[in-house]
Amino acid sequence: MTGTSKNQVADVPRGTTISGKWNKQTYQIMKKLGSGALGTVYLADSVKGRVALKIGTDSMSITSEVNVLKQLSMVQGTVLGPFFYEIDDWERSGKKFPFYVMEYIDGEPLFTFINRRGKEWIGILMLQLLRDLSALHREGWVFGDLKPDNLLVEGSPPTVRWLDVGGTTPMGRSVKEFTEFFDRGYWGLGNRVAEPSYDLFSVAMIVLNAGYPKRFDRPKKDAEHYLMNKIESSQLLKEYKPILRKALLGKYGYASEMRQELFALLQGEKTNVRKNKVNSSHSRVAARQTRPKAKKKRTGWVETVLLVAFLLFFYTLYLVGHIF
Amino acid sequence: MKKGTLRQILLITDGCSNQGEDPVAMAALAREHGMTVNVIGVLDENERTEGLKEIENIALSGGGIHQLVYAKQLSHTVQMVTRKAMTQTIQGFIHKELQSILGHDKEIEDLPPDKRGQVVEVVDELGETMDLEVLIMIDTSASMQHKLPTVEDALLDLSISLHSRIGENEYALYAFPGKRKQVERLMDWTPILKDIHTIFPKLTTGGITPTGPALKEAIDAYQKKRSKRGLLDDGYIEESSS
Structure with a gap:
């Protein structure tokens, strides 16, 4: 696709052990989860438990993704993207393949x-x-x-x-x-x-x-x-x-x-x-039901005012009719 | 680091050149001048790709990217190729800088992964803020006729993407073959690509495919632009001339 030919990674077979050049961590490939333009994602086993591992060909684009994952991991209070573990290189038959490890979302x-x-x-x-x-x-x-x-x-x-x-x-x-x-x-x-x-x-x-x-x-x-x-x-x-x-x-x-x-x-x-289905245990339901009530109250109030005004009007007509 | 201008030639074609200079040689010349030549081959569904080899070779010797697409995917491809080529040029430039710091046999991959992150940030930053000049060359030989509306859409799409950047953009638009000449200028350098809907309906298609002469014209156009601006601005990145 690009002018510079990049070495494609062939599918990594099940059971393969991937070891990192820099951090020396090892991962056992369990199965392929999917692949995109920039690399292939595998399910892998490690000391951290099951993780997702993405192996790419271009270290710049892999690094670019890691930059984002790192940023998202820093967002406090909310879990945004998959949790990021580490980035490393895997050397296989003289070639270097960049990879990174993140949380496996099942x-x-x-x-x-x-x-x-x-x-x-x-x-x-x-x-x-x-x-x-x-x-x-x-x-x-x-x-x-x-x-x-x-x-x-x-x-x-x-x-x-x-x-x-x-x-x-x-x-x-x-x-x-x-x-x-x-x-x-x-x-x-x-x-x-x-x-x-x-x-x-x-x-x-x-x-x-x-x-x-x-x-x-x-x-x-x-x-x-x-x-x-x-x-x-x-x-x-x-x-x-x-x-x-x-x-x-x-x-x-x-x-x-x-x-x-x-x-x-x-x-x-x-x-x-959902009125008849009170099976939802979320606290949201409570919030959901309070507001319409308030709305109903307000329309009720408006109706009363209108009714009173209407009656007053007829009463005035009646009085006026009496005078003349 | 001084912010400079990236210069690209974007060639949109659907086949083999058949007149004039060898386009692969012209692409090599463009590269010597500090430009990048990107080529997009537009195919019909089920079309054979006879011009494939040439398209690939032009991009290769022009230091750019090539991509074959069906007309339907053209919009997405044009903006993607342009952006990728920008990144590639900037990476090439950074790569040289790194080599001058780390030594000649060093690559970005020799940096520990954590350090690479900073390099990528610099590349992203430059891709977003550098000024860009794109000279667009459209093949208007007979077989391109029914693809031209798609090309128009794709160029509008390109301008949406590029104008969303922080850096400035300038475009020029050429067609080959032209009405009377081999190459015809449709639009001189302009920061906005909006008026193309007035130009496209007037385009006539037909005859030969002088890709080589078209590239030569593109180089000339850049030279002229540069000599005009030379006194005011010397911010070009001269990364391919070493």
Whole structure:
């Protein structure tokens, strides 16, 4: 692909022991997890337990990914990307292969999970995603290449985890790694400057992707109208329209704003549907049910005022009628 | 480190040259002048890749990157190739600097992994902030006709990516063959690539593929630009002339 030919790593067979040139740690390859443009990820056994190990060919791009992983590991309080352990070189038959070791996330792809557990999980997982993005943005980073393929749902309670953070970009710089469907530049709805609204566009497109698993191409013109039509004509997406619209048009400056509005929207809908299903043990449910009550109170108050005004009006008419 | 300008020639073509100078030689000459030549081969679905070898060789001797794509993926590819080539040039430059510090047989890989991180940060920083000049050469031979709308989209996409950077950008646009000459200038150096939708519909396609003369013209265009600016600005990175 590139002008300078890079030596490709052939698949590393099961049972192979990888030992680091610098740190002298050893890892036993268990199986291949997947491969991308920059390298192959394996499940490996080590003194740390099971880890994910990525072997690449180009030490610059491997180093670049490690830079990001290290930064994310420093974010306090929230677990953002996979936890980073170490970077090293593996020498095999005279050649050096850079590799790094990170936490193994034993999760399920986002859409596989949603298909198995139900569509109502979309909103909840997006709330989680937006909370994590909010933390990432606060630290001065933008995810960049946000797409379902880079998200896993792990454990119980189900939690969204980020798999590939290679596209993460410092705020204000340009996003270099992206996937067309999730990129606002592709849709002509913005530039590729790393800012919160870039990620929020991608979040909206992930939801659209849930409604259109096969995705779709951009139209010749007026992408905005086209996307709104796509939302309107999907039963699943329609209810999210106000939020998706704002995210697609870059109206949210912060992930927390979008999260709040999504939260409010889900509350409204869930109190209707979920009243008879009190099985959820999350503390969120409590919060979810207090706010609509307040709303109801206010509309009740307005009704009373109107009624009183109405009665007063008729009473005045009645009095006036009496005088003349 | 002084911030400089990266100079690229981006050649978008779909086949073999058949007139004039050897494009591989012209690419080598461009490299001597401190430019990088990147080549993108645009294919139709199921198209055979006859020009493959030439495309590869032009990029190789021009110190750049080549990539064959189907028209559908062109947008993503054009911006990716441009950015990758920038990184590659900067890496080459840093590599030389490192060798002058660490000794001639040393590579980036000889640094401990922790130190490499800092090198990568410098490369990223430069890729983001350096000024960039791209001279775009579009093959308008007959077989390219129906691919031109895609090329237009791809160039707009490229400008979105490049304008999201912090550094300045300048573009020039040429077509080969031209209406009367082998090579025709469509757009002189400009910081904005927005007006191309007025140029593309007027493009006529046909005839020969003078890739070599096109590259020669590109070198000339850069020379002219440089002599004009020479008095004001000497910030170019001369990394390939040693």
